Amino acid sequence: MVSAAILPGAVTLPGLSLQVRAVSHHFVTEGKRLDVLDRVTFSVERGSFTALVGPSGCGKSTLLRLIAGLEPPSGGKIGADNVRVVGPDPSRLLVFQDPTLFPWRNVRQNVALGLEARGLLPRERRRIDDALRLVGLDGFAGAFPNELSGGMAQRVALARVLVNDPRLLLLDEPLGKLDSLTRMAMQTELLRLWQDRGFTGLLVTHDVEEALLLSRTVIVFSARPARIVETLSVDLPYPRHRDDPTLVSLRRALLAKMNLAKDL
Amino acid sequence: MSEAIQIDRSEAPVTLAPAAPRSRHAEGKLRSELWTHGLVASGLWLSAGGVTRWWHDLTPWSRTSLFAGLEVGFAVLLGLASVFAVRTRLVARIAPYGRWLEALAIAAIGWEVLTAKTGLLPLPFFPPPQSVLEVYTDDAGRLVESAAYSMLLLLPGYFIGGAVGFGAGVAIGWSKSVHYWGHPILRFVGPLPATAWLPLAFFFLPSARSASTFLIALSTAFPVAVLTSSGIAGVSKSYYDIARTLGADTRFLIAKVAIPAALPNVFVGLFMGLGTSFAVLIVAEMMGVKAGLGWYLQWAQGWAAYANLYGALIVMAFLFSGLISLLFLVRDTVLAWQKGIVRW
Numbered sequence: 001m002v003s004a005a006i007l008p009g010a011v012t013l014p015g016l017s018l019q020v021r022a023v024s025h026h027f028v029t030e031g032k033r034l035d036v037l038d039r040v041t042f043s044v045e046r047g048s049f050t051a052l053v054g055p056s057g058c059g060k061s062t063l064l065r066l067i068a069g070l071e072p073p074s075g076g077k078i079g080a081d082n083v084r085v086v087g088p089d090p091s092r093l094l095v096f097q098d099p100t101l102f103p104w105r106n107v108r109q110n111v112a113l114g115l116e117a118r119g120l121l122p123r124e125r126r127r128i129d130d131a132l133r134l135v136g137l138d139g140f141a142g143a144f145p146n147e148l149s150g151g152m153a154q155r156v157a158l159a160r161v162l163v164n165d166p167r168l169l170l171l172d173e174p175l176g177k178l179d180s181l182t183r184m185a186m187q188t189e190l191l192r193l194w195q196d197r198g199f200t201g202l203l204v205t206h207d208v209e210e211a212l213l214l215s216r217t218v219i220v221f222s223a224r225p226a227r228i229v230e231t232l233s234v235d236l237p238y239p240r241h242r243d244d245p246t247l248v249s250l251r252r253a254l255l256a257k258m259n260l261a262k263d264l
Numbered sequence: 265m266s267e268a269i270q271i272d273r274s275e276a277p278v279t280l281a282p283a284a285p286r287s288r289h290a291e292g293k294l295r296s297e298l299w300t301h302g303l304v305a306s307g308l309w310l311s312a313g314g315v316t317r318w319w320h321d322l323t324p325w326s327r328t329s330l331f332a333g334l335e336v337g338f339a340v341l342l343g344l345a346s347v348f349a350v351r352t353r354l355v356a357r358i359a360p361y362g363r364w365l366e367a368l369a370i371a372a373i374g375w376e377v378l379t380a381k382t383g384l385l386p387l388p389f390f391p392p393p394q395s396v397l398e399v400y401t402d403d404a405g406r407l408v409e410s411a412a413y414s415m416l417l418l419l420p421g422y423f424i425g426g427a428v429g430f431g432a433g434v435a436i437g438w439s440k441s442v443h444y445w446g447h448p449i450l451r452f453v454g455p456l457p458a459t460a461w462l463p464l465a466f467f468f469l470p471s472a473r474s475a476s477t478f479l480i481a482l483s484t485a486f487p488v489a490v491l492t493s494s495g496i497a498g499v500s501k502s503y504y505d506i507a508r509t510l511g512a513d514t515r516f517l518i519a520k521v522a523i524p525a526a527l528p529n530v531f532v533g534l535f536m537g538l539g540t541s542f543a544v545l546i547v548a549e550m551m552g553v554k555a556g557l558g559w560y561l562q563w564a565q566g567w568a569a570y571a572n573l574y575g576a577l578i579v580m581a582f583l584f585s586g587l588i589s590l591l592f593l594v595r596d597t598v599l600a601w602q603k604g605i606v607r608w
Contacts, residue, residue, distance in 0.1 A: 065505075068509050069509075070505055070508065070509065088508045088509040088511075089509075089511075090509070090510055090511040092509070093509055093510070094505070094506075094509050096502060096506075098502070100500070100502045100503060100506055102503065102521070102524070102525075103601055103602075104524045104525070104527070104599070104601045105524075105601075106601070113506070113507065113510050113512075114510035114511055116516075116520070117507060117510050117511045117512040117513070117516050117520075118510075118511040144601045145601075146601070146602075160506075160510075161510075164510065164511075
């Protein structure tokens with residue numbers, strides 16, 4: 001599809017499958033133990049899109065960090081394609097709520113970060129332009145982050161990740177700080193990218209509607225320490241419409257579950 | 265100043281806030297075909313020249329006519345620029361300083377009258393401007409030589425100190441174990457003024473020159489190390505997270521994440537270090553080096569040659585503020601991504 005045209009010559013690997021097995025995690029701050037995750041178990045099929053929802057501060061973001069390999073879990077195992085995750089890897093990439101672009105690098109240099117870190121830059125320079133075109137920012141390669149709007153900055157963050165052809169894209173409320181119009185446009189864009197590129201998507205969000213618009217599976221977490229209280233399949237064809245009656249009723253049911261989850 | 269910012273913004277590909285209105289002076293200058301403040305300043309400098317030339321000195325000074333000539337010459341240039349060169353870039357650059365040019369002319373007249381013409385301010389402490397001019401015409405060789413000696417002493421020490429301080433700062437900011445050993449030393453020894461080491465340095469090191477280089481390096485290294493290490497330690501953890509997931513190794517994290525993120529701090533350290541190194545330089549030259557501008561000051565004082573003293577101070581002011589401007593120029597180039605940082 002489009003991916004072939006986007007990255008000529010590059011072999012697009014299929015999305016990773018994900019195995020999360022009895023993962024628990026705690027932090028120790030000032031001698032006090034804070035339990036964040038409580039024996040979380042779930043699987044994600046390759047190429048699927050899954051949303052994690054739950055009360056804020058429940059530990060969903062921590063789970064993404066563990067899957068990215070930024071920290072080892074206190075207990076349990078995480079596997080990608082049934083290979084245990086022991087550290088960060090460019091096949092599993094995170095997009096944060098804040099774009100966290102490097103302010104001393106212009107857009108092009110920010111997008112080049114992954115290729116540069118892995119020594120691929122000289123050979124694969126053209127992929128940067130391809131990635132910028134993919135997120136609609138080809139005219140802004142020379143701009144510095146402090147010259148970009150929030151939506152543009154987040155798109156650069158997305159391009160910085162996509163240029164590495166991730167097989168598992170971990171999205172930690174990437175649209176959380178955008179205004180509602182930009183947010184809707186970016187949701188459509190995310191969906192398009194996912195359909196084009198075939199990566200596996202794992203999205204943490206507070207926005208139930210967003211979860212239902214994008215994902216095939218919605219996993220509902222309890223308050224901290226987070227446990228899974230519900231797994232919901234969304235068997236609707238894409239593109240989905242926010243006024244679709246099925247989606248609206250799913251949304252009501254999901255919100256009810258989340259309200260219950262808050263008290264659990 | 266506003267002009268420099270506008271130039272920065274015009275290069276940005278994104279439309280930002282509308283360009284700030286041009287400064288009042290520049291606007292006034294553009295509308296009229298004359299630069300009013302320039303004309304007034306020209307007139308004042310002409311009067312200064314007249315006072316210098318035709319009001320008799322109490323005791324004749326050898327460079328009175330030359331000084332008057334320079335004042336008149338400057339007045340003529342200003343006058344021509346005010347009338348004929350209004351639209352040139354040079355005038356655009358100096359136009360905002362129009363009132364300074366007027367004030368300086370008045371100051372020159374006051375200085376002239378109070379010293380050479382009426383003697384209200386006593387000699388030898390208050391020499392007239394023409395006697396400071398005489399320093400430049402008759403003792404230029406020694407002054408230039410002294411300035412060169414000072415630079416040759418300052419710059420190696422400053423670069424060594426900057427490099428060592430930067431390296432130490434990166435190590436202390438990055439590594440926990442280096443921090444454990446290095447930070448207390450910085451905290452405890454850092455506040456000692458480098459000049460306090462002077463007696464020891466002159467004793468332990470083979471020559472006054474090497475001792476002074478060492479002290480200048482020391483005085484530069486401490487602020488650079490402190491600010492670099494705090495800059496490195498303060499880099500947002502999420503930058504490292506991003507880089508690590510993208511495949512960065514430790515070397516990349518230090519060179520491409522930690523150091524660039526800390527650079528604004530490093531430049532503050534370099535700026536502070538430059539300031540303290542000037543102080544150390546002058547003291548070292550006064551105490552033992554027997555060359556350079558510090559030595560020149562002391563030599564002039566010994567002969568009660570106060571005109572030479574003022575002359576050397578003016579040279580120093582130009583030299584040191586020039587060096588700081590140079591440092592800020594480098595910073596603005598390196599940190600071009602930062603907008604609206606403090607300008608010198």
